[in-house]
Amino acid sequence: MNAFTGTSVESYKQRYINRGRLLISCPDQQGIVASVSKFLYDHGANIIESNQYSTNPSGGTFFIRIEFEMEELAERKATLEKEFRPIASVFNMEWKFTRVSELKRTAVFVSKELHCLLELLWEWQSGELMCDLALVISNHEEARSVVESFGIPFYYLPASKDIREEVEKKQLAMLQKEEIDVIILARYMQILTPNFVRAHPYQIINIHHSFLPAFVGAKPYHRAYERGVKLIGATSHYVTDDLDEGPIIEQDIERVDHRNQAEDLKKIGRSIERRVLNNAVKWHLEDRVIVHENRTIVFN
Template identity: 55%
Template sequence: MLTDMPKNRARLLVSCQDRAGIVSAVSTFLFQYDGNIVQSDQYSTDPEGGMFFMRIEFDINLEKTSFLALKKAFQEIASPLNLEWSMTLAHQKKRMAIFVSKEDHCLMELLWKWKSGELYVDIPLVISNHSDHQKSVEAYGIPFYHIPVTKQTKIEAEQEAIDLLKQNQIDFIVLARYMQILSPLFVQTFPYQIINIHHSFLPAFIGANPYAKAFERGVKLIGATAHYVTNDLDEGPIIEQDVLRVNHKYTSSDLRIAGRHIERIALSRAVQWHTSDQIIVHQNKTVIFS
């Protein structure tokens, strides 16, 4: 259960050009503000001019220094070091919206994990271009919005969805088998805040009907890929992938059924890592801290 997060637990993500003194500067700063580091992970692509990435969990004395004051003070050391960074309080739940079409296996996995306390988020709404899952979603006490999408109404439908997301102060979006291609405007409105599950082991079988393509190719492994959405179809930074061994006896339908299990696992892991601030995006790749 991911409940009862410490009120004073904070997370810091840092990325920058690698150079000497970064860890010292950050740890000294936290020490000066009575911060107690409880976990620290770091990764360097190349000590000679490469990129440096770091994730720190630490406890702070909120009676002495407010969180906003701490962030403001950290900016003063981050600027001269050219750090890209984010700092969050662990107990503040991220607000997640789910988009879904007709298939419900990924949707129900996320809802079950949320209900059981395994997924530390708030879910203010679910949006779908079909009404099939309205009763199932509302049974969890979550508002369901049916926004049909056609070629003629796509612009208006996306704007309606964007308005709902902003009204509900959504932090990130999960496409739980939402079978629509989002417009550049939508993607730009929520940069690296949209997680998609693609039902193949990317970069293989990009686009529609990957299980049919996998069957035709006679693959021995099928997979699923959770990734951030960009304007390049199914080519955004990969967060998680998983695979399942199959054989010549599997029909296209068998592959699809088996694949649903992998999709649920890969997507739920990706969402968990995102909500726990374990991911740093650099160019078209991700660094995932354990």
């Protein structure tokens, strides 16, 4: 465990040792909330927080996120899941239980630009981004010194379109060995192959330096400048096989004007990118995001 975060992580785990989360999506119908609440009550759970949403009360899809306290949750989780299955079957639910104290194993991919990586490291160091930050992988050496100063393993794996599949085999092996749950692309300027994406469905979070769907692909700030936009933004989304088309988790914008050159837009944009990616990652780590078709329900 890292010296920066050891105390805060242990304190967090102890504080939330009996805190659990339940995420559900299913066809909307009467009785869902009542059945789930009764199940938790019958198992001695106390509901701390509950958020729900329906796309359409008449024939739509229902989503709910519940946070609860239960004594000896770690020992009882398997039984809880087993006994919940009949209810899930009745309502045709997609669902998962998680334990708050069981931090997600996280990897960060980065290239030359370090502003998003630094934001994540600072948030992690301060205990605001609760995860088990296992490693950083880069196709450049620029991030090594800063990453290793935090006590985090850094791996340099040169990558290009000519050797992409070979490099990804190494990356996938490392991720599997480290039992990684979440991959953060903190300005990792390489396109991932379908094989890589399929191995981690809705577990890869990217930051795109544009307010999607505008300016998909490379050099969006230069294209925004050429177009004379008055607003620029950033988008954090899950990675799919379609470039920059995955379900959007978070976006933000700032106003610019005719006085701003392309380099000014990049500078302003870096600030937006940092906070947008940080928010998206935090919500994912806290199990606040449910993917529905190519959209997300975010209980933030």
